[in-house]
Amino acid sequence: MDLEFMEAHLPLYIEAAVLTLRIAAAGILLAFLTGLITSIIKYLKIPVLMQIVNAYIELSRNTPLLIQLFFLYFGLPKLGVVLSSESCAIIGLAFLGGSYMSEAFRSGLDNVAEIQTQSGLSLGFTRSQIFRHITLPQAVSTSVPLFCANIIFLIKETSVFSAVALADLMFVAKDLIGIYYKTDEALFMLVSAYLVILLPISVIASFVERKVRYAGFGDTSTVSG
């Protein structure tokens, strides 16, 4: 392998990695918010909004990110909405990730037993106090492992952004291969870049998961009678 070539083009990769991370961070944050709001709508079974959310989740989960990006980048301009590559990437990631985050969070909400609510009611809490102080914190803690898995999944999905002309890692690698035919070097650096980004996130994620895990506390006795 041509080490000199790799060294010379390292700044390109760093620049692309920073861009990828920036887009991923913005997209994932939006995805998280979307997930939070949509899962609460589903949990509270708010009519009309719930049907819209269901349709969104099915649409988002059953179409590839690449197609969603194409729609944003090539489809929307036909309707008079022109978005930059960067906006398309962020919105696309949020659109895809929102449904995954929503499902992750909903499973956490469903995991909180109904009798916890009754326990709260019997102490005189209102429904909204119960949601804030009892249901929500428990749901977040059980959802953390799924959140982490989704974050890693979404960062990996950023590799399709080159399709909408965004100069991300994949774009740089393809570019270098096209210009110099240095396939081995370019791909090696591409893989390395993703590992450098994702490995620390994986490690932090499993650390956080262990920190917040008070869900498997063995308090599973059921009620009858």
Added chain:
Amino acid sequence: MNEILQVKHLKKSYENNEPVLKDIDFSLQKGEVVVIVGPSGCGKSTFLRCLNLLEPIDEGSIILNGETIDRKDKNVHQHRQKIGMVFQSYELFPHLSIMKNILLAPVKVQKRNRKEAEKEAEVLLERVGLSDKKDAFPRQLSGGQKQRVAIVRALIMHPEVLLLDEITAALDPEMVREVLQVVLKLAEDGMTMAIVTHEMEFAKAVADRVIFMDQGVIVEENRTKNFFAYPQTERAKQFLNTFHYEALEI
């Protein structure tokens, strides 16, 4: 008569099913301990949950201190604060420490001063022998300890009535005792309680009055001594016999 809680002609059924409660009349005096016994599925737990307005009722009325209460009332949350409830499965909040479990309702619901409530919580924890557990989490406690915390969490709201729904049914025998001793002490202190239990010896020790329910009706109601010594109805006799193993011929 100093009646805290009264129930008149209460009827309840779950959708399309045989009614669970058929025309129940019930009253609870201040300082009185009533134990409700009966076979599984007789409606006694449902009845207790109706009293706390956790279950909607079809007909009849529930009267607390002379005022008819309903789960659709605007101040239903105030009613519920006066009626404490302890569940079979403890239902502590797993994400909060013991102290925070106890303080959440007085601080958030009653808007009491945290310091003052904390002092009271410490006194109550001391009384149930759990002062050293205030910083522990529910998962670190045994079932009996959790149930004692659940009792403290209900008591700190200063309820006028305490409802105990099979609070020892999920516990090992040794733990049953430590929980029931706490309840006995409460009874001595004059706490008004309605208790659903399968522990007949405990019922004998704690109850002023026993109500025997079967298939959604109150079959027999009697002073505790009389109920266990001279049950009036055939159904109650049968039920009590199921607790006498020496009578079985194998």
